[in-house]
């Protein structure tokens with residue numbers, strides 16, 4: 707195509723300067739200026755001028771990219787992030803999310819403790835340590851609401867059951883609630899602990915069937931029989947913690 711038509715078609719001209727957020731450990735600074743011109747109705751051309759400052763030595767590089775607007779914009783973005791940030795390894799960093807909170811005694815009990823929820827690689831792990839329990843087997847569940855305000859813990863609602871299943875043992879083909887963690891045993895000193903991991907929960911994700919935030923953890927006076935409906939006949943709610951971010 708003719709040079710004149712290219713110049714006349716220079717409808718879109720954009721120029722932007724981005725100053726670098728230099729990482730303290732690197733003596734490197736970069737400035738990128740981008741000029742975009744419409745070549746014709748389908749082609750866009752970007753002229754990228756990159757000035758890098760390596761320990762006081764300036765280096766200028768000019769790069770021309772031509773293609774459809776989508777291709778050009780993607781290449782420009784990729785170039786900017788490479789030059790200005792220069793930290794590709796960070797994109798592979800594992801993200802870990804952790805919440806920690808206290809279990810408070812309910813129903814006149816002395817059962818209190820700590821719970822942590824950790825999300826890593828698509829798995830959520832619950833770890834609970836409880837003191838002041840009667841020795842023996844106790845149920846622990848996720849209940850519907852992060853509301854431990856009532857003295858009997860019933861403000862937390864029933865078992866968290868976003869998938870509308872019957873109450874049961876976790877993993878049972880006949881069905882189970884997403885909150886049916888199960889049982890653990892307290893020793894003769896009244897201390898008990900449990901760890902539980904699943905990929906069927908998340909912490910603060912957009913999937914309402916998995917998101918624990920806004921729910922509560924309840925420890926019961928008795929054991930969950932894993933069959934009685936709707937909640938395993940586990941007795942009074944002796945400890946409660948709301949799951950809030």
Ligand SMILES: [Cu+2]
Nearest residue numbers: 846847924926
């Ligand atoms: Cu319960």
Ligand SMILES: [Zn+2]
Nearest residue numbers: 865873883886
């Ligand atoms: Zn249940």
